[in-house]
Amino acid sequence: MGRRPRPKEGLDTELADLPHALRWREWMGRVEAVIFASAEPVTRETLVRLVGRDCSIDLLIDDIRGELRDRPYELVSVAGGWQHRTRPRFADAIRNVTEPGQRGSSLSQSDLLVLAIVAYHQPITRGEISKITGKEVSRDTIAHLRSLGFVSSGPRSPQPGAPYTLVTTRIFLSQFGLQGLRDLPDFEALEDAGLLSKDTLLTDDIPVAGEDLDDDHDQADGLSGA
Structure with missing residues (x-):
């Protein structure tokens, strides 16, 4: 001890x-x-x-x-x-008297899907996330999740160029009421409940990157992963 x-x-x-x-x-x-x-x-x-x-x-x-x-x-x-x-x-009573600007930044369905991919497959690169979604995920989506403190830079991937991976943080655990990653619900159960849908990944809801497709090589932002 x-x-x-x-x-x-x-x-x-x-x-x-x-x-x-x-x-x-x-x-x-x-x-x-x-x-x-x-x-x-x-x-x-x-x-x-x-x-x-x-x-x-x-x-x-x-x-x-x-x-x-x-x-x-x-x-x-x-x-x-x-x-x-x-x-x-x-929750309804609190929302009823809380100004929209006081509720914090919300997550869109596309944000939630990308965050779920990171949570269930971490450490994972942006390129690997894009392979799962079938389209290139923009750096704006990743930056938004970073700004909320939900994801952070993890270890470098052994892939060519050694891009940084993404991992979830303690803020992510706290926000979603999880003691640890072992408490993550079954992904298929979330789909069955209609909370997350892979079909959304095939729509235009997820912002697509333009010419900045190599942001996996960006430097770490200083946040520590969970």
């Missing part, structure tokens, strides 16, 4: 002077506060720094989830950590 992360000086993690019940409540409060304040999923390693040596993070999370059972938000395990999320049944 690796070393336990050391808490910052001044933070009493053991709380030995408190009765067990009060100590547990304080640990719960710390854990929930840190998760609530973070824009990204909080890892186990981070939470361990807040509590005593004999405290179980999993039991704390279970108790916090229990207290949130009747709240409109919940604590979910996603992208290697924990994060507060509003419950799906309140």
Whole structure:
């Protein structure tokens, strides 16, 4: 086992002077506060720094989830950590009062298809994506997925010219509520549900590259893959 992360000086993690019940409540409060304040999923390693040596993070999370059972938000395990999320049944209410510009950049069907190809076949080059779609995918499509933080440059491909590959990121996992890539749904199941369709790949929905067909040779953008 690796070393336990050391808490910052001044933070009493053991709380030995408190009765067990009060100590547990304080640990719960710390854990929930840190998760609530973070824009990204909080890892186990981070939470361990807040509590005593004999405290179980999993039991704390279970108790916090229990207290949130009747709240409109919940604590979910996603992208290697924990994060507060509003419950799906309140999605319509949130959309009803949210301005379009505040909802973030949306993904078109073509974006989703390209992203799905990356997710299920990574690491994969843009050229290989184009072979799957049957048409050359433009750099604008890839750039849009990069700008959202969903894909990043992976290792170079062993193909001639050693083009960079594309991989998904932790932001992708977090956005789609996945703990890891093993949680990806079966692609055929998505097709059967009508959420993704290979037929769309044969339409004009996917922007086609012009003369810039070699952007697989572009330099990495500095983002780290998942």
